[in-house]
Every structure is written in C-alpha cells, then in structure tokens.
Amino acid sequence: xxxxxxxxxxxxxxxxxxxxxxxxxxxxxxxxxxxxxxxxxxxxxxxxxxxxxxxxxxxxxxxxxxxxxxxxxxxxxxxxxxxxxxxxxxxxxxxxxxxxxxxxxxxxxxxxxxxxxxxxxxxxxxxxxxxxxxxxxxxxxxxxxxxxxxxxxxxxxxxxxxxxxxxxxxxxxxxxxxxxxxxxxxxxxxxxxxxxxxxxxxxxxxxxxxxxxxxxxxxxxxxxxxxxxxxxxxxxxxxxxxxxxxxxxxxxxxxxxxxxxxxxxxxxxxxxxxxxxxxxxxxxxxxxxxxxxxxxxxxxxxxxxxxxxxxxxxxxxxxxxxxxxxxxxxxxxxxxxxxxxxxxxxxxxxxxxxxxxxxxxxxxxxxxxxxxxxxxx
Amino acid sequence: xxxxxxxxxxxxxxxxxxxxxxxxxxxxxxxxxxxxxxxxxxxxxxxxxxxxxxxxxxxxxxxxxxxxxxxxxxxxxxxxxxxxxxxxxxxxxxxxxxxxxxxxxxxxxxxxxxxxxxxxxxxxxxxxxxxxxxxxxxxxxxxxxxxxxxxxxxxxxxxxxxxxxxxxxxxxxxxxxxxxxxxxxxxxxxxxxxxxxxxxxxxxxxxxxxxxxxxxxxxxxxxxxxxxxxxxxxxxxxxxxxxxxxxxxxxxxxxxxxxxxxxxxxxxxxxxxxxxxxxxxxxxxxxxxxxxxxxxxxxxxxxxxxxxxxxxxxxxxxxxxxxxxxxxxxxxxxxxxxxxxxxxxxxxxxxxxxxxxxxxxxxxxxxxxxxxxxxxxxxxxxxxxxxxxxxxxxxxxxxxxxxxxxxxxxxxxxxxxxxxxxxxxxxxxxxxxxxxxxxxxxxxxxxxxxxxxxxxxx
Numbered sequence: 001x002x003x004x005x006x007x008x009x010x011x012x013x014x015x016x017x018x019x020x021x022x023x024x025x026x027x028x029x030x031x032x033x034x035x036x037x038x039x040x041x042x043x044x045x046x047x048x049x050x051x052x053x054x055x056x057x058x059x060x061x062x063x064x065x066x067x068x069x070x071x072x073x074x075x076x077x078x079x080x081x082x083x084x085x086x087x088x089x090x091x092x093x094x095x096x097x098x099x100x101x102x103x104x105x106x107x108x109x110x111x112x113x114x115x116x117x118x119x120x121x122x123x124x125x126x127x128x129x130x131x132x133x134x135x136x137x138x139x140x141x142x143x144x145x146x147x148x149x150x151x152x153x154x155x156x157x158x159x160x161x162x163x164x165x166x167x168x169x170x171x172x173x174x175x176x177x178x179x180x181x182x183x184x185x186x187x188x189x190x191x192x193x194x195x196x197x198x199x200x201x202x203x204x205x206x207x208x209x210x211x212x213x214x215x216x217x218x219x220x221x222x223x224x225x226x227x228x229x230x231x232x233x234x235x236x237x238x239x240x241x242x243x244x245x246x247x248x249x250x251x252x253x254x255x256x257x258x259x260x261x262x263x264x265x266x267x268x269x270x271x272x273x274x275x276x277x278x279x280x281x282x283x284x285x286x287x288x289x290x291x292x293x294x295x296x297x298x299x300x301x302x303x304x305x306x307x308x309x310x311x312x313x314x315x316x317x318x319x320x321x322x323x324x325x326x327x328x329x330x331x332x333x334x335x336x337x338x339x340x341x342x343x344x345x346x347x348x349x350x351x352x353x354x355x356x357x358x359x360x361x362x363x364x365x366x367x368x369x370x371x372x373x374x375x376x377x
Numbered sequence: 378x379x380x381x382x383x384x385x386x387x388x389x390x391x392x393x394x395x396x397x398x399x400x401x402x403x404x405x406x407x408x409x410x411x412x413x414x415x416x417x418x419x420x421x422x423x424x425x426x427x428x429x430x431x432x433x434x435x436x437x438x439x440x441x442x443x444x445x446x447x448x449x450x451x452x453x454x455x456x457x458x459x460x461x462x463x464x465x466x467x468x469x470x471x472x473x474x475x476x477x478x479x480x481x482x483x484x485x486x487x488x489x490x491x492x493x494x495x496x497x498x499x500x501x502x503x504x505x506x507x508x509x510x511x512x513x514x515x516x517x518x519x520x521x522x523x524x525x526x527x528x529x530x531x532x533x534x535x536x537x538x539x540x541x542x543x544x545x546x547x548x549x550x551x552x553x554x555x556x557x558x559x560x561x562x563x564x565x566x567x568x569x570x571x572x573x574x575x576x577x578x579x580x581x582x583x584x585x586x587x588x589x590x591x592x593x594x595x596x597x598x599x600x601x602x603x604x605x606x607x608x609x610x611x612x613x614x615x616x617x618x619x620x621x622x623x624x625x626x627x628x629x630x631x632x633x634x635x636x637x638x639x640x641x642x643x644x645x646x647x648x649x650x651x652x653x654x655x656x657x658x659x660x661x662x663x664x665x666x667x668x669x670x671x672x673x674x675x676x677x678x679x680x681x682x683x684x685x686x687x688x689x690x691x692x693x694x695x696x697x698x699x700x701x702x703x704x705x706x707x708x709x710x711x712x713x714x715x716x717x718x719x720x721x722x723x724x725x726x727x728x729x730x731x732x733x734x735x736x737x738x739x740x741x742x743x744x745x746x747x748x749x750x751x752x753x754x755x756x757x758x759x760x761x762x763x764x765x766x767x768x769x770x771x772x773x774x775x776x777x778x779x780x781x782x783x784x785x786x787x788x789x790x791x792x793x794x795x796x797x798x799x800x801x802x803x804x805x806x807x808x809x810x811x812x813x814x815x816x817x818x819x820x821x822x823x824x825x826x827x828x829x830x831x832x833x834x835x
Binding site for chain 1: 379380381382383384385390393397443446447448450451452454455457458459461462463465468469470472473474476477478479480481483484485486487488490491492494495499502503507511514543544545546701718719720721722723725726752755756758759760763
C-alpha cells in the first residue's frame with residue numbers, strides 16, 4: 001500500500017495565519033515547554049535516586065528538587081498547550097492519524113499524568129510533614145511517579161515519531177484494526193528512530209535538571225548550610241556530564257544510525273550545517289559553565305549565564321527538530337504550501353492580549369521581588 | 378471521512394469524550410466561581426480583619442489549587458486528547474476556525490496559574506491590597522477563559538451565520554454565545570458555593586465561622602441559580618429547530634430537562650431556607666446532598682447540550698460521522714467508501730478488483746462474494762454509524778435496535794436514516810453500499826426474542 005494514500009485532503013478553511021507564524025509559536029512554545037518538562041522528566045527520578053542512595057547532602061538535594069515540582073509541572077503542562085495547538089493547526093494531516101493509530105497509549109497519558117501529578121503532591125506533602133525521613137509508602141509513590149513520567153515521555157516519542165513515519169502506517173493499521181477501524185493499540189516501536197529519540201530527550205533533560213540545580217542553589221537556597229552549594233555544584237556537574245555523554249551517544253546513534261542518507265546530507269549541507277553543528281555541540285557550553293563553577297565557585301550571575309546557555313541549547317534543539325520533522329514529512333507532504341486565509345482581527349487581538357498578559361505577569365513578579373527585598377532588608 | 382475511525386468496543390469512542398468532558402466541567406466551573414469566591418471573601422476578611430476567616434480561606438485556597446490546577450487542568454487537556462482521536466474532522470475544523478480563540482484563552486490560563494500560585498504561596502507575605510488584587514487577577518482571567526471557551530462550544534450547537542460568512546467573529550458571536558455565558562457563569566457561582574459548603578462543613582471548626590461562610594456563600598449561589606435559569610431559557614430559545622425537536626421528541630431528554638430545572642429550583646429554595654435564612658442548618662450531610670444535586674444538575678446539563686446536537690458535531694457544518702454536511706450529495710454519487718481516505722485505501726488493498734480507473738465501482742461491490750460484502754458492510758457501519766451506535770452490544774447497539782426487523786425494514790432505515798430519526802445523519806453512500814450495510818446489519822442482528830405469545834391464527 002502506498003502510504004501517501006492515507007493522508008487526507010487539505011482543510012477547505014486554510015491556515016488562519018501564515019506558516020511561518022504558526023511554526024514560530026510552535027517552536028517557541030516547545031522550547032519553553034522543555035524547560036519545566038525536563039526538570040520533572042529527569043528530576044523526579046534523580047530525586048528518588050538521591051533520596052535512596054544520596055547520603056545527607058544528596059537527600060537535601062532531593063528535597064530541593066522535589067519541593068518546587070508541583071509548580072514546575074503546572075507550568076510545564078501549561079506551556080505544552082501552545083506547541084500542541086499549533087501542531088494541530090499545521091500538521092493535522094499527520095497528527096490525527098498517528099495519534100488515532102495509538103489512541104489508547106495516547107489517551108492513557110492523561111490518566112498517567114493525573115496520577116503522577118498527585119503522586120508528586122503526595123510526596124511533597126511528606127516533605128512538609130515528615131521532613132528528612134519520608135515514609136516508605138510515599139517513597140514508593142515517588143518511584144511510581146518517576147516511572148510514569150518516563151512512560152509518558154515514551155508515548156510522546158512514539159506519537160511524534162509515528163507522525164512522520166507515515167511509511168509504517170499501513171502495516172500498523174492493517175495489523176491492528178477491525179473492519180478498517182484501528183483498535184488504537186499500535187506503537188511505533190519498530191521505528192529505529194524511536195529509541196534514540198526517547199533516550200536523547202531524557203539525556204537532554206538531565207542537562208537541564210543539572211542547570212536547574214545550579215540556579216536553585218545560587219538563587220533560592222540562601223538558608224541551606226554553606227557546604228550545600230558546593231555539593232550541589234558537584235552533583236550538577238555529575239548529572240550534566242552523564243547527560244552530555246548520553247546526549248552525544250544517543251544523538252550520534254540517532255543521526256548516524258537511523259537517519260536516511262538524504263536527510264543526513266541535507267542537514268549537513270550549507271547553512272543547515274551550522275545549525276546541526278550548534279545543536280550537537282551546544283550542550284557542552286552549559287556543561288563547561290558548570291565545570292567552571294565547580295572549580296571556581298558559583299555566583300548568581302554565573303548561574304543565570306548557565307541558564308541562558310541552556311535555554312539556547314533547547315532552542316537550537318527545537319529548531320533542528322522542526323527542520324528534521326519537515327524533511328521527514330517532505331516525501332509525503334509539504335505542510336508549508338497550504339492556502340492561508342488570514343484572520344487579521346483575532347490574530348491582532350491575540351497578540352495584544354499576549355502583550356498585556358506578559359505585562360500582568362511581570363507586574364505580579366515585581367510584587368514578589370518587592371517582598372523579597374523587604375524581607376531580607 | 379479523512380481520518381481513520383477509532384474503534385472502541387462497547388462504548389464507542391465519542392463516549393470517551395462525553396465522560397472526560399463531564400469530569401472536566403464539574404471542576405472547571407468551580408475553577409471560575411471558586412476564584413471569585415476567594416477574591417471577594419479575602420477582601421471581606423481583610424476589611425474586617427477577620428483572622429479566623431482568613432485562616433480558613435487559606436486552607437480553602439490550598440484545596441482549590443489541588444482540585445483545579447491539577448485535576449481541572451489535566452482533564453481540560455484530556456478533552457483535547459480525546460476529541461482529537463475520537464472526533465478528528467470536527468476538531469480540525471474547530472482549530473482552523475478558532476485557533477486564535479484558544480490562543481487568547483491560553484493567555485488567560487497563564488495568568489490564572491501564575492496568580493493562583495502567588496495567591497496561595499505568598500499568603501501572609503503580600504500586603505492585603507496586593508494579595509486581593511492577585512485574587513482578582515485570577516478571578517478575572519478564569520472568567521475570561523470561560524467566556525472564550527463558551528464561544529467555541531456554543532458555536533457547535535448553533536453555528537449561526539458562520540456557514541455563510543466563514544469568519545472567526547461570525548462563528549464566535551453565535552446565537553448560543555450569550556445565553557451559554559449566562560448559564561455557565563451561573564453554574565460557576567452555584568457550584569463554587571456547593572464546593573465551599575462541602576469543604577467548610579468539614580474544615581471550618583468554629584460554628585460562628587461556619588454560619589458566616591454559609592450565609593455569605595448563599596448569595597452568589599442564589600444568583601447563580603437565577604442565572605442558570607435565565608441562561609437556560611435563552612439557550613432554549615436560541616436552539617436550532619432540530620435541537621428543540623430532539624429535546625421534545627426524546628423521552629429521556631425530556632425527563633432530564635425537567636429534572637435539571639427541578640433540581641435547580643429545589644437547590645434555590647433549599648439555599649434560601651437553609652444557608653441564607655438559617656445558616657446553622659448547614660451540616661456535612663446537607664452539604665453532601667447539595668453537592669450531589671449540583672453535580673447531577675451540571676452533568677445532565679452537559680449531557681443534554683451534547684445530545685441535542687445530533688446529527689451534527691458542528692451544527693450544519695460537520696456531521697457525527699466525521700463528514701462535512703456539504704459533502705453529502707457528492708458522497709451519495711461517488712460512494713462513501715470512495716470518499717473516505719482510509720476506507721478507500723482499505724478497499725483498494727483488500728479488493729483491488731472493484732477498482733476501475735482507480736475509483737471504486739459501486740456495481741462491482743455487489744459482485745464480490747457474500748462474505749466480503751458483509752465485511753465491507755462492517756467497514757461502512759464503523760465509518761458511518763459507529764460514532765453513535767455500538768455493533769452487536771453496547772451503547773445504543775444497532776443489533777439490539779433492529780432485533781426482529783425484516784430485511785426491508787433494515788434496508789429502509791439504512792437508505793434513509795435521517796427519515797427514520799431526524800437526528801441521524803443522512804445516508805451518504807450509493808445504493809449498492811446501502812445493500813452492503815444492510816447485509817452486515819442482518820448478519821449481526823439478534824433474533825426476535827422467543828416465547829412471546831400473541832394469540833393464534835385460526
């Protein structure tokens with residue numbers, strides 16, 4: 001079966017905004033989503049490991065990782081809405097079929113996420129009431145939560161790799177359907193890109209979590225004992241090192257072991273070569289900054305520089321992913337050529353509200369800063 | 378049908394949307410009304426320097442965050458998940474019309490979540506004026522997100538001028554918009570008070586404080602009940618003919634409408650006589666009863682709202698079986714299997730012999746062996762009917778509905794489902810395809826129950 005016959009017709013409504021606008025928000029939204037998402041994706045598991053085998057400072061670090069988790073999860077889910085929305089606007093022809101083929105795992109994300117989120121709250125409630133010695137059952141909840149997050153990530157990797165792996169659709173469909181209607185139980189596990197993609201995201205998540213530890217230690221941990229910050233830097237360096245090695249390994253596996261030759265050629269040609277190179281080596285920059293702070297000591301400014309560098313790493317990653325996504329889809333469809341019926345007034349209203357919204361958020365955060373200065377002064 | 382149809386045994390996949398939507402609205406209304414409650418009451422407690430009330434409100438804010446920020450937010454995202462897989466064409470259409478509506482709503486989500494966390498986590502550290510302001514930022518954003526999403530859901534029930542004008546605003550400012558904003562705002566007020574009662578009877582220990590809460594929260598609840606009734610009347614008046622007819626024709630819906638009005642009125646009087654006039658009556662039992670009433674009213678309201686939309690997902694635009702209403706005549710000419718991306722691929726893969734110049738030849742379908750005709754009948758059933766009917770058993774199972782029918786009766790309904798019941802979509806295939814579906818239905822139909830006696834022919 002020719003897989004392109006499974007791609008439906010274009011929407012008669014056209015895109016509500018030019019493609020570049022949709023894709024800008026998709027990539028920007030995904031970059032922002034990755035920041036908090038990485039911290040819970042790798043952070044919960046790390047916190048459990050540190051609580052289990054971390055010694056005193058390790059447990060301290062574990063607590064500091066877990067305490068802000070409820071807020072990070074709320075923000076991460078919230079930031080995820082934007083890329084998902086724009087994915088559906090611009091990639092509807094492949095997004096819906098892929099998620100329908102794996103509907104049960106896809107929908108189960110909602111259940112897993114609800115349980116994991118409450119799991120985090122249960123654990124954090126224990127931190128508040130039980131302090132350093134968390135009850136056994138809460139620790140068990142923490143481990144299950146960490147596992148759920150990994151599973152959710154796995155399902156996401158499946159959905160987004162299946163979206164471009166149109167070639168696999170016919171077989172998955174014919175094998176798992178009744179009267180032409182998919183059962184929704186497929187997974188994209190036969191796609192060789194799935195595994196390195198999933199592991200690569202986890203490695204990158206480790207590096208983001210390491211940066212978070214640095215920022216947290218410099219900015220939010222003044223009341224911890226003085227040796228804490230040094231220990232946090234050491235831990236961050238270790239975590240970041242593992243993350244960078246993991247990223248290099250899985251990234252090479254992904255690019256050299258699973259990409260078709262044409263894709264590799266196109267990503268290594270002309271100006272894209274610079275982007276591919278930056279995406280590959282940029283995680284080394286925050287790593288070097290962490291190494292430097294481990295040796296020379298940290299300051300608030302250094303922590304901020306590390307965070308900025310990490311956000312750039314994630315942005316390069318998101319842009320490269322976007323280009324690869326379009327290249328992979330290129331053999332089946334071109335998402336950039338849909339007709340556009342620009343919705344001027346809602347678009348402008350949205351941008352206006354967006355600006356006002358940012359202003360209000362800034363106002364609220366300034367109030368918080370005012371308390372901090374008045375409390376410390 | 379541009380997409381594969383997800384087969385969910387017994388329930389049918391759109392029922393998953395219904396389930397998760399109900400689970401969501403039960404909390405979503407509280408997320409709006411509870412925000413107003415916290416803003417207004419915190420302001421009040423600060424003004425009279427009521428420390429105990431402030432302490433209670435802080436505790437309530439924590440409960441509020443656990444319920445709305447976690448459960449409310451995830452089930453909201455969950456609706457996205459399920460509509461995408463169980464109703465893809467309608468979702469695609471809504472997204473292309475309203476993406477900026479959702480983007481605007483998103484801005485308010487961000488404000489909600491930031492303000493909610495600041496409101497709770499910086500309790501006692503913010504000066505009262507700022508604290509209350511943050512509460513109002515939350516309440517205002519939450520209500521705006523209600524307004525924005527209501528414009529979109531109301532559009533599905535009555536698309537108004539959109540089919541002619543095809544603009545964002547023609548869709549957003551549809552006839553159902555204002556009535557539904559009223560009804561939902563009322564629902565938010567009422568439900569929030571019921572959550573407050575439930576929480577307060579367990580958590581507010583001091584009887585005087587409990588009485589204060591009971592009396593103060595009775596007012597928005599009474600106002601909410603009024604708004605629901607007003608909005609409900611407006612909702613009814615702005616319904617398309619077909620939805621009104623469905624409401625009147627279907628006995629269950631009829632009963633439900635009476636039920637929802639009765640429950641709302643009962644809650645109104647109970648609120649008036651109870652917490653408003655005699656705050657001391659408020660006990661855990663009373664609060665649980667109230668709360669249950671509220672959940673029942675909201676659940677039935679949502680159920681009716683969904684049910685009367687049939688045969689459309691989006692009135693006059695997208696049909697329940699995921700085809701555009703305007704495409705029906707063309708599908709009747711060229712065939713339902715030919716018109717669907719995945720059904721066409723299925724036929725081409727399994728029965729290449731029926732293709733003629735790369736198009737499905739309807740006459741050839743009837744030349745297939747009997748078993749294959751039945752199999753294709755099943756494909757037609759799943760893609761044309763399974764969004765409302767399970768097959769052999771389950772939700773509105775068609776094999777049960779046609780129990781004991783003659784082949785002609787089945788054929789008549791298949792050829793003119795919209796005439797058998799106006800809330801079914803019209804047959805959108807060729808006569809030959811109707812024959813295939815009839816064969817399939819006769820194959821799965823349960824036999825007439827045995828042992829029924831009607832006298833004997835002499």
